[in-house]
Amino acid sequence: MxxxxxxxxxxxxxMLEAIGVxxxxxxxxxxxxxxxxxEGRLGLRxxxxxxxxxxxxxxxxxxGESGCGKSTIARLSVGLLAPSGGEIRFEGQSLSVARAQAAxxxxxxxxxxxxxxxLNPRWRVRDIVAExxxxxxxxxGTAERTARVAALLAQVGLAPSDGDRYPHEFSGGQRQRxxxxxxxxxxxxxxxxxxxxSALDVSVQAQILNLMRDLQERLGLTFLFISxxxxxxxHMSDRLGVMYLGRIVEIGPAETVFRTPRHPYTRxxxxxxxxxxxxxxxxxxxxxxxxxxxxxxxxCAFHPRCKLANARCREEKPEQVxxxxxxxxxxxxxxxxx
Amino acid sequence: xxxxxxxxxxxxxTAGRRAGWRDSDLWYSFSHSPLAIGSATVxxxxxxxxxxxxxxxxxxxxxxxxxxxxxxxxxxxxxxxYPLGTDEQGRDMLSAIMYGGRVSLAVGAAxxxxxxxxxxxxxxxxxxAGGPVDxxxxxxxxxxxxxxxxxxxxxxxxVVGAIVPRERHEAVQFYVIVFAIGISRWPxxxxxxxxxxxxxxxxxxxxAARVIGIGRLRILFGHILPNVLGPVLVIGTLTLGLAILDxxxxxxxxxxxxxxxxxLGTLIRIGxxxxxxxxxxxxxxxxxxxxxxxxxxxxxxxxxxxxxxPRLR
Numbered sequence: 183m184x185x186x187x188x189x190x191x192x193x194x195x196x197m198l199e200a201i202g203v204x205x206x207x208x209x210x211x212x213x214x215x216x217x218x219x220x221e222g223r224l225g226l227r228x229x230x231x232x233x234x235x236x237x238x239x240x241x242x243x244x245x246g247e248s249g250c251g252k253s254t255i256a257r258l259s260v261g262l263l264a265p266s267g268g269e270i271r272f273e274g275q276s277l278s279v280a281r282a283q284a285a286x287x288x289x290x291x292x293x294x295x296x297x298x299x300x301l302n303p304r305w306r307v308r309d310i311v312a313e314x315x316x317x318x319x320x321x322x323g324t325a326e327r328t329a330r331v332a333a334l335l336a337q338v339g340l341a342p343s344d345g346d347r348y349p350h351e352f353s354g355g356q357r358q359r360x361x362x363x364x365x366x367x368x369x370x371x372x373x374x375x376x377x378x379x380s381a382l383d384v385s386v387q388a389q390i391l392n393l394m395r396d397l398q399e400r401l402g403l404t405f406l407f408i409s410x411x412x413x414x415x416x417h418m419s420d421r422l423g424v425m426y427l428g429r430i431v432e433i434g435p436a437e438t439v440f441r442t443p444r445h446p447y448t449r450x451x452x453x454x455x456x457x458x459x460x461x462x463x464x465x466x467x468x469x470x471x472x473x474x475x476x477x478x479x480x481x482c483a484f485h486p487r488c489k490l491a492n493a494r495c496r497e498e499k500p501e502q503v504x505x506x507x508x509x510x511x512x513x514x515x516x517x518x519x520x
Numbered sequence: 521x522x523x524x525x526x527x528x529x530x531x532x533x534t535a536g537r538r539a540g541w542r543d544s545d546l547w548y549s550f551s552h553s554p555l556a557i558g559s560a561t562v563x564x565x566x567x568x569x570x571x572x573x574x575x576x577x578x579x580x581x582x583x584x585x586x587x588x589x590x591x592x593x594x595x596x597x598x599x600x601x602y603p604l605g606t607d608e609q610g611r612d613m614l615s616a617i618m619y620g621g622r623v624s625l626a627v628g629a630a631x632x633x634x635x636x637x638x639x640x641x642x643x644x645x646x647x648x649a650g651g652p653v654d655x656x657x658x659x660x661x662x663x664x665x666x667x668x669x670x671x672x673x674x675x676x677x678x679v680v681g682a683i684v685p686r687e688r689h690e691a692v693q694f695y696v697i698v699f700a701i702g703i704s705r706w707p708x709x710x711x712x713x714x715x716x717x718x719x720x721x722x723x724x725x726x727x728a729a730r731v732i733g734i735g736r737l738r739i740l741f742g743h744i745l746p747n748v749l750g751p752v753l754v755i756g757t758l759t760l761g762l763a764i765l766d767x768x769x770x771x772x773x774x775x776x777x778x779x780x781x782x783x784l785g786t787l788i789r790i791g792x793x794x795x796x797x798x799x800x801x802x803x804x805x806x807x808x809x810x811x812x813x814x815x816x817x818x819x820x821x822x823x824x825x826x827x828x829x830p831r832l833r
Binding site: 257260261262281284287288290291292294295296299300301302303304305313314317318361364368 | 723724725727728729730731732733734743746747
């Protein structure tokens with residue numbers, strides 16, 4: 183995507199940058215039980231030293247199985263959660279500093295997975311869409327607000343009169359449109375989309391994805407796109423990161439990763455995509471389950487499920503190494519075994 | 521994509537909204553429940569009779585000039601002027617009951633309001649803040665729950681009686697009773713609201729508000745409060761019946777409202793003295809009025825609970 187040459191450093195810095203970000207959740211039992219059982223605190227490392235950068239007007243997608251930390255990264259990226267380690271930068275500034283300023287906070291927003299939970303059931307749609315407008319004082323007076331809400335609803339293919347209704351009067355796809363209208367109300371530049379289509383029917387998914395791409399092109403939006411659906415990801419992304427148990431195991435240009443996957447886990451995932459040309463042929467199922475992040479395997483977290491694993495994989499955590507324009511965290515790739 | 525924005529369904533006119541109320545599930549459930557209609561009718565008659573007492577009561581029981589001892593202990597239906605008979609001072613029982621119901625309702629409503637405001641606020645804060653704040657507030661509620669309303673009322677009454685000078689006693693008695701009943705009834709609201717708040721605060725619409733930097737108080741009162749009020753309405757209705765009974769009990773025991781402002785409970789207590797001398801109507805009719813009022817409120821509350829429960833629809 184062509185990038186407009188802008189002079190300031192803030193403008194040339196990536197929209198969002200994560201530098202060695204970790205997040206540990208406290209999953210210990212209550213204090214009294216812990217004391218009685220003489221055990222320590224228990225931490226769940228949902229995100230483990232993850233780094234990525236999202237250039238302006240581009241889309242980075244993160245994929246992975248349930249529980250791999252995708253949604254935690256989404257929440258970290260808009261400041262709903264604070265990182266336990268590392269730093270997230272928004273336009274070159276630390277995210278917590280950026281979020282303290284309304285002018286910068288206005289420029290990021292989030293679209294949630296479940297459109298049945300992300301809209302307040304007691305609010306009329308026009309109030310839901312107008313909330314960011316009010317919060318940032320972007321419109322003055324009822325007439326201007328009404329006009330702006332109508333324009334936002336029209337932008338996502340809803341009628342202005344829909345603003346008088348309540349969320350429960352809409353279908354899932356329409357609700358997700360309302361979510362998008364709300365997310366766009368403050369004219370953000372950076373949108374985190376946490377599985378925005380996984381709760382929708384397949385026929386509606388494409389509509390929503392096309393709408394989002396269309397809006398991205400028109401408004402120059404930057405997306406962090408979280409999904410477990412590889413077909414959706416291919417449709418959306420410029421860059422693709424594959425996550426496994428809190429770590430990014432492979433990250434690079436989306437087409438390269440799709441065409442020449444390097445990490446054994448990425449290969450497994452891509453092989454599992456349903457494909458008309460593959461009907462009737464035997465497939466290698468993704469064996470085993472994601473191990474518990476409370477007690478992750480030693481060394482490379484993927485080694486219990488990996489065909490290429492050897493002694494080194496069981497002991498040493500692989501660092502990301504460059505393989506072409508893709509970064510891969512795998513000993514087998516680094517050693518040239520894969 | 522919706523291509524016809526002007527379809528009839530999408531139009532929401534004033535007429536459409538009124539029809540929408542007629543079409544609502546709650547109205548359907550109400551109009552199809554004879555019990556709900558019956559109790560609403562009885563309750564409405566009680567409430568209107570009580571609230572409208574100064575205008576529609578046949579006599580003014582507090583106007584000493586209109587009382588005559590010659591009219592004392594008239595038997596019910598003896599004359600049309602005194603349909604429910606008179607008490608020992610010649611007061612019309614029907615009028616006394618209407619005025620008494622007014623006092624009972626006022627005490628009940630005020631104490632429920634007090635309990636709702638306190639309980640909802642505590643529940644919201646405890647549920648949203650979590651951690652030690654939650655623990656402290658909820659243990660306080662647990663302690664409160666171990667005191668029955670009567671004990672609490674006697675305690676507050678005793679303390680206030682000791683602090684406030686005797687001549688001001690009658691003036692503050694209303695507030696003492698309201699406080700005593702309200703304070704013993706708030707934990708139920710707090711617990712319910714805390715539970716719902718715990719559920720609501722984890723929902724994504726709260727996260728969506730936090731992303732754009734909406735403050736805690738506005739999230740609490742603008743977003744979460746409207747979503748936790750359903751159960752409060754049900755418990756509030758049921759508690760209104762209980763609060764009226766609490767007040768009647770206290771007045772019957774003599775720690776309630778002063779005889780210058782008799783509630784239904786006071787009337788029952790006064791009439792109790794004449795039960796064995798044959799003037800049963802002086803105590804029975806206020807009692808019947810109390811039963812009708814509380815029963816209709818409770819039945820309405822029960823219906824509301826079922827009607828608002830999505831799993832029972």
